[in-house]
Amino acid sequence: MRIGYLIDLHKGGYEQPMPTPQDAHDTMEAMIEEGIVAERAGFHSLQVPDRHGRTECYFPGPEQILTILARETDRVAIGTFTHIHTLLHPMKAAEQYAVIDNLSQGRLYTTLSRGFHPGYWQQFGVPQDHMLGRFQEAIKIWQLAFAGERFDFDGKYWQVQQGLLAPQPHQEGGWPIWGGGNAVPAAIRRSADYGECWTCDPFPLMKEVWEQQVGTYRERAEELGKTPYIVLMRDGWVADTFEDAAAQFGTHFVEEMRFYFRQGIFTHHPDFQSESDITPEAAAPHTIMGSPQQCIEQLERYHEEFGVDYFTLRFRMPTGPSMEAAREQIQRFGEEVVQPIHRKYPAPDHPSIPAACRW
Template structure:
């Protein structure tokens, strides 16, 4: 099984709370330190979100941080989780991603989505109509560009004449694409149509609902002759006891889950639709939080009961915990959770894994 780490690019403690330009440097350096520590701790994957127009976001967009991590890390897979592909011309984005793929010697993957926050499109004056068409056409343009030859692309939303992706991708045929989309069966099936994996958010999971959703993806992938690959984001914190872990992490967790419940983006549990549905107690079953054995058991449960191929862990939200605690968590998660799970369940080889990070 593969285990990843999400580097949250918002940091209200180091940057946003004070808001000075100098504090942005502290936040950036801290995020890079988290990523380097996660590789040293044994994580297979580093994932970076896409954020814009937020006062406490030190790395707007995943491309900048991924470029740094391409040089600061050596063997871990690096990629977006997720990249909003409807904000700007896809060939401009592809140029930046190709640089990351080259610098990392083929360790890049890209989770791509159409997005769901209007503030992102407002930030760039991007059209907010026909977003699905813009998204699917952007990925089609990427595919046309990845051979590294001159090409023309004349779509309904994006246009390129005599275009060239330079540098070309390091990986033959281009970087793996992971599909976003959690809310509707059509979006879930689309992940199989457009990419090599299906990525799932950190929301609560109901097994019956999950089986219906993941079944849509698996059926479509297999019909296309693809091997399914399921990636699950889970919030994580390890402590000496379950009670201590929830006491230290539960307040941060609750704020985050309620934020996304207000946005209506969680779809895998019918009992969680409104912010008040979430409590520290009833979230416990849906996170990788507790003593080391409980954290390992949860990951194994997601593997065996839910059929997940990779779990990406997140121990920090924009509002905390503070980075000193998080760096301690990374080391402890690595020693007491990640490495023992890796020893028990070897990492699968799959086209969704970048060629430079298949270990």
């Protein structure tokens, strides 16, 4: 079992005023610093999302900050959670990620998804029909690009003429691909086809639904001769007591949950049928929050009862806590939760983890 940290590329309230140049600079520096602190604190990986066209987004897309982190870190795995594989030409994306993989000396992985936010496609003038076909063609192009020779691809949505990915990835055959979809059974099953693992977002879980989802993924992975690997994202906060953690973090988590509730992401959950149902108390069971021992027990429960192999933790939402508080939290959570767990459990030996990061 290993634990990574997600750097949220949002800061500030949704639809906030346009950041000033100084605010943009300072916030970008602070986000980079989060990654540096997380490596020092013992986190196994750094992950960043793919976001665009919003005033609260300071790094549009994951490629730029990952390029910087490839130089600023030495040991952690670095990757996307996720890369929306329908927004730009897959060869352009492959070129940027190949640079990151080489700069980091083989520490890159990418979680891929087709995306769900219409505003992102609108930002780039991408047609919003046939997204699955666009996504599947993009994966095929990456597979051809990783072979290291020129190729042509005449698809319905993407075309490549005498394409060549140069430089080639540092990792022979390409960096690990993590599967994205986690709501629709077909998407979960499909993640085993193109990915080395299956990832799940930080939304409320129902055990019976989870078992169905995991079963769908595991069955398909085993059909393909792959060893299943489960990645779960959670939000959380460590403090002296659960009450202290909830007071510092709970309201921010609730605001984030309400935003995604309005997008229809988890309206199926019986405990959350309206925005008023989303309170710090109701949301608490779906976070990693409390004293160090409580956080360790919660992570181990997900590992033992839900079969989770890898965790991605996030401590900062767009509305807060502050960047300063987040850095302090990264350090404390790393020392008091992450490091004890990493000492207890063996290093991962799975193709979803870059070979350079199997520690």
